[in-house]
Amino acid sequence: MAESNLSFAAQVSEWVQAEKEREASVLRTAAQMVANNVRRSVAEGGRIPVDTGNLKNSLMASTSTMPRVDEGERQYPDQSGEIELIISNLDIGETLYLGFQTAYGPRMNYGFVGQDSLGRVYNQQGFGFVDAEAQTWPQTVKEAEAKVRGRFGAGPSPRTS
Template structure:
């Protein structure tokens, strides 16, 4: 009888460890999916806008850190590419209870998200509609978590099946 109790206890411990791993995987995958959706441009079926690359490349991701202050002009405009792999590498360090912060580093990005009506500091007039690419992706969090959960279940079934 003692042997079966030990076996049962170890099975429960293994199940708990596996469940924790799946929870972390769903959390990380969901965060990555939200950020990827934020970055989708209108030409890719998303809400974001294509610019010269500075806005899209200015996306910054951190764990338990406040967003960095937006800048008006890119300091170095030679590399205007976005790297989702770098984002995923940061997210890979996140644990349950952490806050993953994704923000755009260009002040122009705020105009794209919220819109801008009026004259800027250089005297140019704008009627910029809001594109709400960040807010819309964030509002889809429940659906994205559901999709990430299904993906985790499928991976688990494939390993165990």
């Protein structure tokens, strides 16, 4: 941007556009970090228990509605590519919904003591993987901002002289 023949208004406009791009990049980077972190297994230092990988694979992203928990049990393929695509198109002001679709997802996150609708009895302690990730959102945004600034640089502000 540093051409001295640009008017101050043009410099400000260029700077504002660059800041908007950085802001969107911070949002997308932070959102992707959340999607990755919430699926990090206990063995990898995360909080989600992984046996078959089905719970982890059932994470879905949407910008229109919260993904619903499926009734019944089925196998989920890894949806990382779809999640990345949705996040890469996320705009400032849009809401990103991330949700696990497995019927047992809420039980694994929150825990459950009692009999389920199929008559099975559980005394399941929750792992809190969703809640733990939600609580770290401010730190995740700061980390994403540092990553973005490292990629784009801080960028000069318009000169006032």
